[in-house]
Amino acid sequence: MLKNITLGQYFPGNSLIHRIDARFKLILTALFIAMVFCAKTPAGYGLIAAFLIFVVADSRIPPRLILKSLRSILIFIVFTAVLNVFFTKGETVLFSWRFLTVSREGIVFAVSMVLRIVFLIVGTSMLTYTTSPILLTDAIEALFSPLKKLRFPVHELAMMMSIALRFIPTLIEETDKIMSAQKSRGADFESGNLFRRVKSFIPLLIPLFVSAFRRADELATAMESRCYRGGDGRTRYRVMRSAARDWVALGAAAALTAGVVVLRIFGL
Amino acid sequence: MEILRAEHITHIYSPKTPFEQKALDDVSFSVSPGELVGVIGHTGSGKSTLISHFNGLLRPTSGKVFVEGEDIWAQPKQIRRFRFRVGLVFQFPEYQLFEETVEKDIAFGPKNMGLSAEETAERVREAARSVGLDESLLEKSPFELSGGQKRRVAIAGVIAMRPRLLVLDEPAAGLDPRGRDEIFDTVRAYLASGENAAVVVSHSMDDVARTASRIVVLDRGRVALEGSPAEVFSHRDVIESTGLRLPFVTRVMHRLRDRGFAADVSVRDLDEAADALLRLKGGGGRA
Ligand SMILES: Nc1ncnc2c1ncn2[C@@H]1O[C@H](COP(=O)(O)OP(=O)(O)O)[C@@H](O)[C@H]1O
Ligand SMILES: [Mg+2]
Numbered sequence: 001m002l003k004n005i006t007l008g009q010y011f012p013g014n015s016l017i018h019r020i021d022a023r024f025k026l027i028l029t030a031l032f033i034a035m036v037f038c039a040k041t042p043a044g045y046g047l048i049a050a051f052l053i054f055v056v057a058d059s060r061i062p063p064r065l066i067l068k069s070l071r072s073i074l075i076f077i078v079f080t081a082v083l084n085v086f087f088t089k090g091e092t093v094l095f096s097w098r099f100l101t102v103s104r105e106g107i108v109f110a111v112s113m114v115l116r117i118v119f120l121i122v123g124t125s126m127l128t129y130t131t132s133p134i135l136l137t138d139a140i141e142a143l144f145s146p147l148k149k150l151r152f153p154v155h156e157l158a159m160m161m162s163i164a165l166r167f168i169p170t171l172i173e174e175t176d177k178i179m180s181a182q183k184s185r186g187a188d189f190e191s192g193n194l195f196r197r198v199k200s201f202i203p204l205l206i207p208l209f210v211s212a213f214r215r216a217d218e219l220a221t222a223m224e225s226r227c228y229r230g231g232d233g234r235t236r237y238r239v240m241r242s243a244a245r246d247w248v249a250l251g252a253a254a255a256l257t258a259g260v261v262v263l264r265i266f267g268l
Numbered sequence: 269m270e271i272l273r274a275e276h277i278t279h280i281y282s283p284k285t286p287f288e289q290k291a292l293d294d295v296s297f298s299v300s301p302g303e304l305v306g307v308i309g310h311t312g313s314g315k316s317t318l319i320s321h322f323n324g325l326l327r328p329t330s331g332k333v334f335v336e337g338e339d340i341w342a343q344p345k346q347i348r349r350f351r352f353r354v355g356l357v358f359q360f361p362e363y364q365l366f367e368e369t370v371e372k373d374i375a376f377g378p379k380n381m382g383l384s385a386e387e388t389a390e391r392v393r394e395a396a397r398s399v400g401l402d403e404s405l406l407e408k409s410p411f412e413l414s415g416g417q418k419r420r421v422a423i424a425g426v427i428a429m430r431p432r433l434l435v436l437d438e439p440a441a442g443l444d445p446r447g448r449d450e451i452f453d454t455v456r457a458y459l460a461s462g463e464n465a466a467v468v469v470s471h472s473m474d475d476v477a478r479t480a481s482r483i484v485v486l487d488r489g490r491v492a493l494e495g496s497p498a499e500v501f502s503h504r505d506v507i508e509s510t511g512l513r514l515p516f517v518t519r520v521m522h523r524l525r526d527r528g529f530a531a532d533v534s535v536r537d538l539d540e541a542a543d544a545l546l547r548l549k550g551g552g553g554r555a
Contacts, residue, residue: 174363180325181364184356185425186348186380203376206366210411 009069011129016245017059018130022139024246028253029127035257036119044263045115051256052122061129069125070118077117084110133165135238142240148231155231163219171212178207269337271433271465272322272354273298277331279317279489291317293489294331299433299465304455306476306497307469309486310511315469316359318486319435322467323354336432352381355431359438361422365410370401370421373410377429388428395428396421399454416447423451427458434458434466440475452479477501477515477536485510498534517541524548 012018020028032051039045056066070077088110090103128136141158148154179189182203189200279292291314299305309315320326321333324340324347333340340350355377358364367373371392378388396406399420405413410421419439427434434455440448455466456479470476476483476497483500485493487510493500500507501518508514514522517535521544524531532544 177358178364180320181356181358181361182376183325184323184351184358185364185377185429186351187376188348188380203364203366207364210366211363 009065009125009128010132011059011061011065012132013060013130015059015130017055017126019245020249021240021242021246022131022135023142023240024242024250025127025131026136026139026143028249029124031250031253031257032123033120035253035260036116036123038257038260038264039116040112040264041267044260045112045119047256047260047263048119049115052119052126055126056122059126059130061126065129066122066125070121073117073121077114080117081110081114084113134162137162137165138236138238138240155234159231167212167215170215171208174211175204175208178204270298270300270334271336273334274318274321274328275332275334277318277321277328277333279314279321279326280329281317283329291489292321292328295486295489295491297484297491299467301432301465302459302462302481303465304459304479304481305465305467306480306483307467307486308471308473308476308483308512309492311471312488313486313510314489315471315486316437317489319356319437319467319469322433322435323351323356325356352377352429353431354433354435355426355429357423357426357434357436357439359441360419361425362415362418364422364425365418368409369407370396370410370413371406373421374406374425374428377425381429391428391430392424395424398427398457399424400450416443416450419443419447419451420454423454427454432464434464435469436466437469438471439468440470440472448475455479471512473501473507473513473515473518477518485512497536501536502533504533 017025035048039048056063085102085106086100088103088106089101090105092104093101094104094107095102131139137158140161141154144152144154144158179187183189187200187203189197189204191197192200274295274297277292277295277297278290281287281289281291295314295318297318307315307318317326321328322335324333327341327344335350335353338350340347365373367376374392374395375388378391383391392406393403396403401417401420401424405417405421410418413421423436423439436451436455439451439455443451452468452475455468458464459466468476468480480497483493483495483497484491485500485507492510493503493506501514504514504522513519515536517538517540518533520541521531521533521535525533529548531548535541535544
């Protein structure tokens with residue numbers, strides 16, 4: 001039931017994209033987002049689409065999975081499209097009925113908005129599809145570590161994030177179990193009005209909180225007995241090292257971004 | 269009439285995804301009044317999946333489940349009715365407690381059945397007594413109790429619904445020997461009237477050997493063996509191939525037999541084993 005929700009949605013593999021250093025992948029994703037917002041011309045969108053197709057093909061992630069991640073925001077996409085088609089003021093009116101007008105500009109704008117959303121979702125989910133959540137938090141910690149100089153608790157935040165990620169599946173499983181146990185005692189999570197329904201979740205939430213606190217306590221004890229005391233002087237099991245391919249990928253993405261910007265300037 | 273009959277149950281988790289897994293494969297199972305059926309199997313053999321079909325928590329991918337002759341999935345909207353007739357106690361049920369007091373927690377099931385306040389109070393008291401909880405504990409918070417007491421509160425919470433079939437998933441896991449015995453005593457007492465039946469899941473033969481009237485051995489989602497404890501224990505090779513162990517006393521008898529003694533391998537508890545050994549010694553006269 002609840003287990004089917006793919007969280008973190010990491011899809012293990014050994015492709016070029018999988019092997020790129022997580023820190024670089026984060027920067028590449030940031031560049032990609034910039035690229036999407038810079039694009040304005042058909043050629044620009046074409047370039048981004050080609051790049052995405054290359055990444056998806058290389059990663060060997062089944063396109064079906066990627067479509068699934070889009071399906072969950074389908075309503076949002078449709079909503080954006082409809083809103084932009086009908087409410088963009090434009091010169092070349094194609095169709096008009098009462099307060100609704102459809103202009104050429106409106107359609108162009110709607111299409112480009114939809115393309116942007118799709119690109120953003122697919123592009124950023126390629127990051128999470130090809131990078132394990134643990135590597136991702138390590139990368140975030142590494143990239144933000146200069147903030148440590150300002151006494152910003154980068155390590156602690158990253159640790160909290162990895163612990164949270166680690167326990168999400170556990171909590172989902174636990175929710176499933178407690179729900180089954182309460183249903184076995186006749187609990188009804190599905191019917192009744194809003195008030196009754198909210199109330200019916202108390203038998204689920206209380207045991208869930210109790211067990212989350214118990215787990216947190218146990219984890220703290222386990223960490224303390226292994227002498228964990230924060231980030232200072234702590235060495236790593238996984239040391240991140242950049243390879244030539246990481247720099248090549250970064251260079252390629254930078255060039256692509258420049259290309260998109262140039263296309264925009266020349267209006268191609 | 270049988271209280272429960274499950275016919276050719278197959279269950280596939282996450283069908284049509286990369287995570288697809290067949291947890292049960294054509295399992296048939298039935299329980300008659302008065303019976304105490306032990307379900308044993310290695311971890312992951314499908315025991316919990318099987319019992320979750322008994323009160324309709326899971327719907328079989330194929331196959332049918334009947335409770336007192338009624339097909340429980342005939343009207344899926346009405347499935348909740350069967351939760352009161354087949355009472356399921358999950359593994360580590362102490363984690364499901366949530367009320368302010370033990371009394372209220374035990375009353376959760378009966379209240380969901382829509383019983384009157386008096387009837388509920390009466391059932392709570394009886395259920396607490398049947399699991400050996402002292403009256404003085406009823407007013408306490410369940411979170412103040414010891415682990416063994418919490419478990420008994422959770423079991424009382426299901427017993428208070430007075431189900432025809434009581435199903436317990438690994439009820440003895442993590443308890444000390446005395447706690448174990450108390451749980452099994454509770455189950456036997458529940459069956460005393462002869463109208464009810466129980467299914468106890470375990471991965472330990474010793475627990476089930478002494479109490480069960482019938483044993484079903486699951487292996488990778490299929491029924492590997494079924495029969496009286498003596499019948500099941502005579503198939504030492506099958507049991508060991510599924511990764512289980514015979515009860516300790518039975519293993520002793522098998523070992524003696526391996527060494528050329530005519531030991532009785534159908535024994536199921538210490539007393540029977542002692543008798544069998546005395547017979548073996550000859551004469552059986554006491555020193
Ligand atoms: N909610 C679930 N989703 C997917 N697979 C599951 C789920 N629950 C159990 N399984 C799988 O089904 C098989 C049987 O599990 P289970 O019935 O819990 O076995 P047992 O209780 O005998 O240890 C196992 O391989 C387990 O991994
Ligand atoms: Mg189990």
